[in-house]
Every structure is written in C-alpha cells, then in structure tokens.
Amino acid sequence: MVNFDNAATTFPKPKVVVDSVAEALNYYGGNPGRSGHKLSLQTAEKIYETREKAASFFNAYPENVVFTLNCTHALNLAVKGVADDRGEIIISSLEHNSVARPAVYKAKSEHNIAIAHVSDNDDETIKNIRKKITSKTRVIVFTLGSNVTGRITPYRRIGELCAKNNICFIADAAQAAGVIPIDIKKDNINILCCPGHKGLYGPPGTGMLITDGKYPIKPILQGGTGSESLSLHQPEYMPDALESGTVNTSGIIGLGAGIDFVTSLGLDNIYRHEFGLCERFLRKISQIADVIVYMNINYGKYLPIVLFNINGMKSSETAGVLSEKGFALRGGLHCSGLAHKSIGTAPNGAVRFSPSIFNSEKEVDDLTAAINDIINGR
Amino acid sequence: MNYKLYLPGQTTVQRAHRIISGVSPQIKCEITRTSEPATGCSWSLSVDVEQNDLEYVLSALQMNGITVQRITTENGVPWGGRVRAW
Numbered sequence: 001m002v003n004f005d006n007a008a009t010t011f012p013k014p015k016v017v018v019d020s021v022a023e024a025l026n027y028y029g030g031n032p033g034r035s036g037h038k039l040s041l042q043t044a045e046k047i048y049e050t051r052e053k054a055a056s057f058f059n060a061y062p063e064n065v066v067f068t069l070n071c072t073h074a075l076n077l078a079v080k081g082v083a084d085d086r087g088e089i090i091i092s093s094l095e096h097n098s099v100a101r102p103a104v105y106k107a108k109s110e111h112n113i114a115i116a117h118v119s120d121n122d123d124e125t126i127k128n129i130r131k132k133i134t135s136k137t138r139v140i141v142f143t144l145g146s147n148v149t150g151r152i153t154p155y156r157r158i159g160e161l162c163a164k165n166n167i168c169f170i171a172d173a174a175q176a177a178g179v180i181p182i183d184i185k186k187d188n189i190n191i192l193c194c195p196g197h198k199g200l201y202g203p204p205g206t207g208m209l210i211t212d213g214k215y216p217i218k219p220i221l222q223g224g225t226g227s228e229s230l231s232l233h234q235p236e237y238m239p240d241a242l243e244s245g246t247v248n249t250s251g252i253i254g255l256g257a258g259i260d261f262v263t264s265l266g267l268d269n270i271y272r273h274e275f276g277l278c279e280r281f282l283r284k285i286s287q288i289a290d291v292i293v294y295m296n297i298n299y300g301k302y303l304p305i306v307l308f309n310i311n312g313m314k315s316s317e318t319a320g321v322l323s324e325k326g327f328a329l330r331g332g333l334h335c336s337g338l339a340h341k342s343i344g345t346a347p348n349g350a351v352r353f354s355p356s357i358f359n360s361e362k363e364v365d366d367l368t369a370a371i372n373d374i375i376n377g378r
Numbered sequence: 379m380n381y382k383l384y385l386p387g388q389t390t391v392q393r394a395h396r397i398i399s400g401v402s403p404q405i406k407c408e409i410t411r412t413s414e415p416a417t418g419c420s421w422s423l424s425v426d427v428e429q430n431d432l433e434y435v436l437s438a439l440q441m442n443g444i445t446v447q448r449i450t451t452e453n454g455v456p457w458g459g460r461v462r463a464w
Contacts, residue, residue, distance in 0.1 A: 033388045037410025048392040061443070063389050157444075227420040240387045366401050 002363045005328045007051060007147055007175055007305055007354035009197045013258070016067050020257035021203055024250035031246055033214030033226035043249055049241075050256030057259055058210050059183045066209040067243045067252055071174045072098035074193035074209035077242060078170045079103055079141060081217035082191065087138030092153065093117045093342040094146040097335045103141060112136075117342070118146070122154040129161060139168045144176035148339035148352070149295055150278075152180065159188025168215045174198065175303050178262045180272055190214050199270075200262055202255030205248050217242060251358055270357050274304035277355040277364050282306050284368040290375050292332060294343055294350060306353040307345070308373060315349040318374070322351075325370045329353055379428050380452035384412065384419035385444065391421040394444050398425065403440045405431070408446075417447040432457075 030039030051062040079102040112121030114132035162169035178199025196206025290311040319331030332349040340346040406426035449457040
C-alpha cells in the first residue's frame with residue numbers, strides 16, 4: 001500500500017523512530033518523574049532529551065514544552081485554558097474541528113466567536129482579521145497551514161498583530177510542524193500546538209503544547225505529577241501544571257528520534273521534495289478530463305497537499321477505489337467542515353493527496369495511472 | 379562541600395543540571411528525589427562545590443530564569459549565602 005495520506009499521519013516511520021520506540025520499551029521502563037531510582041531517572045533523562053530537542057526546534061524553554069496525546073489535546077488545553085475570561089475568540093475560515101469545536105464549546109458559556117476569512121491574498125487575510133478584532137478580543141486561534149487547501153496563512157504577520165493588540169496567539173501547527181520553519185519567539189506565537197506523529201515523524205499518540213509563558217494556561221486535567229504530593233492542588237509551574245498522569249514514554253522517546261530525523265534532513269529539503277511531488281501530481285492530473293482540482297499551489301505559499309475530485313464520483317467512493325488499487329488517500333471532509341464550506345466542496349468533500357519524504361515520483365506516476373484507469377473504466 | 383538545591387519540578391531540576399554542567403563539567407552534580415516539607419519541593423540537585431563556586435552556580439541559574447527554592451548543606455542546615463550578581 002502506498003501512503004499518500006500523510007497529512008493524517010506519516011507512514012512509514014523512519015527506522016530511527018521505530019528503533020528508538022523498541023529501545024524505550026526494552027530499556028526505559030521506569031515511570032519518569034515519579035521515583036528516585038535509576039530506572040525512573042534514566043527514563044526521565046530520555047524524556048527530557050526530547051523536551052530539549054522540541055524546545056530547540058521551536059525556540060522555547062524545555063519547561064514550556066508540554067507533552068500531549070495529540071494536537072487536538074494540545075489545542076483543547078490552549079483554547080479552554082487561556083480563554084477563561086469574558087472575551088471574544090477569533091478563528092480562521094480554514095480551521096479544523098480540533099480548533100472550531102473547543103472554541104464553540106467555550107463560546108456556549110462565555111465567549112463569542114468571530115470567523116476571519118482566509119483569502120489567497122495575505123493582505124486581505126490580515127485585513128479580515130483586523131475587522132474582527134474588538135476591545136473584547138482575547139485570543140486568536142489560527143492554523144499555520146490548512147489541512148484541506150494547504151494554504152499557509154500569514155502567521156508572522158498575525159503574530160505581530162496579536163503582540164501589538166495584546167491578544168494571545170494560539171497557532172495550530174498540525175500540518176506545518178516539521179514542514180515549514182516555526183520560531184515561537186520570532187513569530188510572536190504565544191502557544192504552539194502540534195502533533196508528534198505527522199511532520200515530526202513520531203509515533204501516534206504524541207503531541208505537544210509549547211508556550212512562551214506569557215499567558216498562563218489553566219489545566220483541564222488534574223492529577224499526579226510526582227511533585228508537591230502533599231498538596232491537593234495542582235502545581236502551577238510548568239510542565240507539571242499541564243502534565244498529569246504517566247506520560248507516553250515510548251512515544252515521546254520516538255518523537256525525539258523523529259525530531260532528530262527532520263533536523264538531519266532539513267526542513268527546506270523535506271518541503272522541496274514533498275512540494276515537488278505535489279507539483280508533479282497536479283501537472284499530471286490537470287491534463288485528465290473529468291478531474292477537478294480545487295487549488296493552485298505556489299512554492300512557499302502552500303503546504304504539500306493537493307485536493308481533487310473525479311467528476312461524477314463522491315470523494316469517499318474515489319478514495320475507496322484507489323484503496324482497492326493500493327493507494328491510501330483520504331476523501332470526505334477531513335474533520336474540517338469550515339474549510340470545505342469555505343472553498344465550496346461541502347458536503348461531498350474531496351480527495352486529498354499528501355505525500356511524505358518517503359514517497360517517490362514513480363509512486364505519483366502510478367497513482368496518476370490508477371486515476372486514469374478509474375475514469376477510463378467507467 | 380555538598381549542597382542541596384531544592385527546585386520546584388523535575389524538568390526544572392533537569393535544566394538546572396544541564397546549566398551547571400555547562401558552567402563547569404568538573405562540578406559533581408546529581409538529581410535526587412526528595413521530600414522537603416519547608417517548600418514542598420520533590421526534587422533537588424546535590425552539588426559538590428566550594429561556597430564561592432556555589433554563588434556562581436546560583437547566579438548562572440538565576441540568569442537562566444531558574445529560582446532555587448531552598449538551599450541546605452549536606453547535614454540539612456539551611457544555607458544563608460546570598461546570590462552574587464555577575
């Protein structure tokens with residue numbers, strides 16, 4: 001099976017990641033942060049190494065790296081934990097449900113939500129955000145790059161806007177982390193949420209919340225942290241405040257290996273390879289009658305994603321037939337109803353092509369041939 | 379002389395360990411699990427340094443945003459030194 005559904009989770013994983021997970025399960029069996037014996041301390045050291053790697057990768061303090069179950073978990077922590085006073089939240093028209101749903105949940109009790117339209121023109125997008133900012137705006141949650149259209153938002157300018165207006169900027173880096181450069185200090189990102197299992201090539205069940213520390217985050221879970229155990233209150237210092245319960249040791253150690261893998265290849269090389277495959281695919285399917293493509297892609301403006309449909313077929317049906325032919329692509333709405341409404345592909349959705357560093361030009365050509373077969377065989 | 383530096387969480391202790399090792403790899407420095415009623419700290423760093431060097435260690439931690447909650451000598455007596463500015 002050739003995986004072109006890497007925007008959902010990257011697969012295959014690099015050998016170094018697989019090996020490090022196996023090593024963790026074989027040798028790092030202590031519960032980190034809980035005991036003073038060597039088994040626990042050695043495991044804690046490995047966990048800290050990943051924290052350091054993530055901190056260095058995104059330019060943060062290691063204490064401000066919080067390990068989560070996934071990006072959704074991190075976004076829930078951020079949106080619910082920061083937006084705790086009466087105020088307004090601005091989200092983008094391209095948000096995934098992992099942003100939209102927690103924001104709406106929060107809005108039911110306390111907040112109003114404004115949706116800023118993401119245009120193909122960055123100036124327009126910034127203008128749209130400005131129009132939505134009021135004296136009550138406390139938080140802007142914006143994707144760095146859409147999981148549907150691939151559009152990279154003008155996140156550095158959004159960060160500047162937030163800093164100038166004293167608004168907390170929560171960045172959803174679900175698709176962007178490990179693909180484009182992110183520096184939370186330079187980019188004025190207050191809270192970055194990202195998965196470990198996508199562009200960072202870590203195992204499923206890993207994610208991170210990384211904060212610059214400016215806006216305190218209230219926990220949504222309380223429990224054991226291995227610290228201040230006599231107190232019945234959650235510690236307020238990071239990362240203990242937001243990391244209750246035993247962490248995913250093998251996953252986090254694997255994530256550390258994934259970050260090393262990405263660092264060693266270089267973001268530019270990864271992006272160039274994946275974008276090149278998208279260009280090739282787009283060029284080929286654009287020549288096929290009955291294929292509808294929903295986007296243009298420009299280098300540096302789009303993440304490596306191509307969205308398409310076959311005329312007269314539901315997206316889920318196309319994805320199903322391609323699966324039978326040995327290709328994994330995702331049809332439907334990609335958990336992003338807002339984005340599909342915004343580009344006019346709801347409710348049918350579309351088929352998403354999302355390569356990884358492990359895909360080749362030959363695989364793209366084979367996929368194109370399979371799409372041709374489907375159309376010619378009707 | 380062995381001093382115990384009490385810090386709030388294990389992650390902070392781990393970063394402090396890195397910083398001290400960076401100041402001087404010769405300093406013997408060890409992370410220990412503890413139960414310290416005065417501050418509630420659950421983690422500490424055992425640092426083997428002369429008093430004068432301890433002040434430099436504390437300054438280095440302070441410069442990196444780490445505040446030590448409590449310091450005791452190896453027999454548990456609170457240390458009363460002051461952190462010297464660089």
